[in-house]
Amino acid sequence: MMDGSVVAATRDSYDALAAEHADVVSSGLDDRPLDRALFAAFADLVRAGGNDSVADVGCGPGRVTILLSRLGLDAFGIDLSPGMLALARRTYPELRFEEGSMLALDLPDASLGGLLAYYSIIHIPWEQRPQLFAEFHRVLAPGGVLMLVFQIGDEQNHRTELFGTPISIHWYRQQPDEVADLLREAGFDLWMTAVREREDTESPPRGYLLAHKSSSTGQ
Template identity: 45%
Template sequence: MTGLPSSHRATADAYDAVAVLYAELFRDALDALPLDRAVLAAFAETVRAAGSGPVAELGCGPGFLTAHLRDLGLDVFGVDLSPVMIGLAREAYPDLRFEVGSMDALELADGRLHGVVSWYSVIHAPPRDVPRYFTEFRRVLAPGGTLLLGFFESEGEPVTAFDHKVTTAYRWPVDGLAGLAGEAGFTEVGRMLREPLEGERFRRGHLLMRAGSGVTEVRAKGATR
């Protein structure tokens, strides 16, 4: 991709550099995470109940979660900043669609999607930029569409930067992240917090959100793509 902001380019380059190792380490990670699988299953059931329609995993990495969502019965494709990650995803799952792209500037028409999964993919965005991501998620979701967020939870602290093994990331208070999504036109459906397992450092947060009736009111507040 050309013309990326410097923060996007830094994140893409960092993940390009570790893509092969990342894919090897995390390909089967969901097998040991029953609560995470339950949240993903609830997302899939919610999307299916609203009718068939396309779903995007934004920040899909090497594609293992996209494939899991496909196995849950969704019409899903993946988008990621890292060209190397997308190459690995296409190689591992040739039956699925994967594209290089940015979550805050998607090449999709308004209301095109019925579901969006952002699974630990806004964690690297500087906090001031997160509202822009949520505005874009709302733009591409049809009214009533479902958004699932996975993130590192700040455990009573404000937004906190930490030394993620790939590049700088941020832990968020669940209420703060839910509030920003609400300002972008989402309503909370449910949340799940789980404590860190052995080998994990931080509590994990998950938010299930529903898109409101339109994006006009969001744009009227000055939000831009």
């Protein structure tokens, strides 16, 4: 399991960012047309399965949760940070946001038609990804759709400052093929793996995975 002090430091760091930089962390995704197009594809796949209940796991200030809702999904957010959740509830009072850990979701088995983790699996240590993906598999109904977005690489690091605010956040970049293999081992079938190349020398490439829980898989 993740060390309790690491979890607390991550939660406190995001609380601080929500309090001090609400205008930055809650900004939209108008500058990411590819991401928005893939959200639309995700929404179409979810609706085709007949269960439009979708969890945005690691939702932060809810900027993606609201986009999923506007695409016609019954979307709600889950996050570790009370501060981020408070910001999300103020900004989007019409949506539901819940506090929780993605490693132990407070959701019934096979209850979701879709689950999105948008740059949120980066805080889970690499060795805990099988546990994480097993939990995602548990809460998705047969045929349920999973979408992951992450930065590509082999690095892990510890960030101590963001936007001038002291923080303590560990992050782990991912390799798409490795993530895809772990998802298959967890009982998912892969639809798509895509890479967006780096935009500049400072930005890493980004990975996008779409998968679904096999309809023949037990709940």
